[in-house]
Amino acid sequence: MKESIRNSRRGPVYLWWVTLGLMVLLTACTVRESKGPVGSDNAVGPAPSGSSDWQVPGLMDRSGAPIEVPTPGPATGRTLDVTHFGADPDPDSLDDAAAIRKALDAAKPGDEVMLPAGTYDLRSTDPTDESANIVLRSGVDLRGEGQERTVLLTSFNSEDDSRVIRGSGVHDVIVADFTITSHYEGPLGDDPDDGDAGGGPMYGIYLGAHEGQASSQVLVENLGIRRFERHGISVKASREVTLSGNYVSEATAVGPGGQGYGIAIEGSADQHDPDAANDSRHNVVIGNTFDGRHLRHAxxxxxxxxxxxxxxxxxxxxxxxxxxxxxEGEYLNEIRDNTVIGGQRAGIALGNSGGSKNKHDASGPGNWVHSNDLIGNRQGVLVILGTPDTLIEGNRITAREDSKGGIEVRNAPGTVLHGNHITGGTDGFWAIRLSEDRGADGRGTGIPSGIRIEGNVIRQAANGIRIDAGENLCIVENVIDGIDGAELRVVDGIEVSRSAQHCP
Incomplete structure (x- = not known):
């Protein structure tokens, strides 16, 4: 029987539909049984997506009802020990990849392939895919004896599309309890402008579609992943993939073009049909840890x-x-209860100005960012380039000496800031700031519009709220005290409503 990631009520919230002005009830999502409400009882829900009739963020179905994300249960069949197929757990063996593949080939759905404690040298590639050391099979688990006790050591070194473990169109698979790393011993990534750095495999684990059929119901848990070039874990055009309890660090490059991502969840660049078999949705990234010193994005x-x-x-x-x-159009996602400490840019950002191949601009509508602890980031939350209808709610933002803004909104129509708690900062720090977006090569230029700033608490901060640009703005029922500088600064000529009845 399958286990599930469950949804439960987290307190009533309502859906603020900017375009139609409708108000409907909305429930938040969690992966555990409810322990009580989160945030305010009068929370403001985000707007629905304009690209489909999906309307409610997080683990919800098309109708707006909570869903259960199924994860595979424990193996019910045999346990196949890779050492019985010729694998040598001592370091510096000739090649252990072939023996691991033999064990996987011998397994049947419901079986588990076991990697006893030790170091497994992966020097060869799968006969059907020279880009992968190991190819997963549906219904067959791959498990070690502990994140630090079992190590897969690949010889890949910057080969195009190289993947230590690949799963394409697989389902009902658990991958757990070992570390993936490489023989690469060069410098780690530390320059986001350096496109020539790198080494090791491109991907630690790559899960994708096969002939248009998504990978699904896959659990990746308790892995260590380090010394990779592009993505530690990459999930593309797949659904119901759960990534839990993994530790990701030490990318060998953090340059442009997709290097140094800890975990990446992707749709397809040309895929906009939510009915398609490879529509990317209902994936769960929960309880993972990232050492970001050598990551471009966690x-x-x-x-x-x-x-x-x-x-x-x-x-x-x-x-x-x-x-x-x-x-690039990411919509109706829920980002909650994460802790982000330090870093050189924003803790959480929506919209991106980069892209060497696919030019980025706005994220999609209806994303929900709530209940996160954001500490010492340049900005706690940043929304830019025309990203619409984001709800930023109940976050706890603590600024430090190098922080510039608690929440910064540029061209981001329909953004709602509700019930956030912001403190700290020095000199030029503003708890909340609205400003013009100059765009990226002409993409995403504009000013904030239809912004609602309501019920936020700003205490013991360098400065409060700053409005440099915008229209149709509303600021109501915020608590601002213990401020070193200005509580509120609004550029001349900008009208701001102070009445909830006249808010967007």
């Missing part, structure tokens, strides 16, 4: 992937935005 959502949950992850540092909605 968690990234890209292309029109939707209704995913990113929750309860811990990120320390990153070169660019730690949790990044990459500016």
């Amino acid at each position: 968690i990234l959502l890209q292309f029109p992937t939707h209704n995913n949950l990113v929750a309860e992850n811990t990120i320390v540092g990153s070169h660019l935005d730690a949790i990044d909605m990459h500016g």
Whole structure:
């Protein structure tokens, strides 16, 4: 029987539909049984997606009802020990990949392939795919004896599309309890402008579609992944993939073009049909830990992937935005209860100005960013380039000396800031700031419009709220005290409503 990631009520919230002005009830998502309400009883829900009739963020179905994300249960068949197929757990063996593949080939659905404690040298590739050391099979689990006790050591070194473990169109698979790393011993990534750095495999684990059929119902848990070039874990055009309890660090490059992402959840660049078999949705990234000193982004959502949950992850540092909605139509995702400490850019960002191949701009509508702890980031939350209808709610933002903004909104129509708690900062720090977006090569230029700033608490901060640009703005029922500088600064000529009745 399958286990599930469950949804439960987290307190009443209502859906604020900007375009039609409708008000409907909305329930939030969690992966555990409810322990009580989160945030205010009068929370403001985000707007629905304009690209489909999906309307409610997080782990919800098309009708707006909570769903259960199924994960595979424990293996019910045989346990196949890879050492019985010729694998040598001592370091520096000739090649252990072939023996692991033999064990997988011998397994039947319901079986588990076991990697006893030791180091397994992966020097050969699968006969059917020279880009992968190991190819997963549906219904067959791959498990070690502990994240630090079992190590897979690949010889890949910057080969195009190289993947230590690949699963294409697989389902009912658990991958757990070992570390993936490489023989690469060069420098680690530390320059986000350096496109020539790198080494090791391109991907630690790559899960994708096969002939248009998504991978699904896959659980990746308790893995260590380090010394990779592009993505530690990459999930593309797949659904119901759960990534839990993994530790990702030490990318060998953090340059442009997709290097140094810890975990990436992607749709397909040309896929906009939510009825398609490879529609990217209902993936769960929960309880993972990231050492961001050598990561460009810790968690990234890209292309029109939707209704995913990113929750309860811990990120320390990153070169660019730690949790990044990459500016290519990502919509109705829920980002909650994460802790992001430090880093050189935003803790959570929606919209992106980069892209060497696919030019980024706005994320999609209806994303919900709530209940996160954001500490010492340049900005706690940043929304830019025309990203519409985001709800930013109940976050706890603590600024430090190098922080510039608690929540910064540029061209982001319909953004709602509700019930956030912001403190700290020095000199030029503003708890909330609205400003003009100059765009990226002409993409995403504009000013904030239809912005609602309501019920936020700003205490013991350098400065309060700053409005440099915008129209149809509303600021009501915020608590601002203990401010070193200005509580509210509004550029001359900008009208701001102070009445809830006249808010967007």
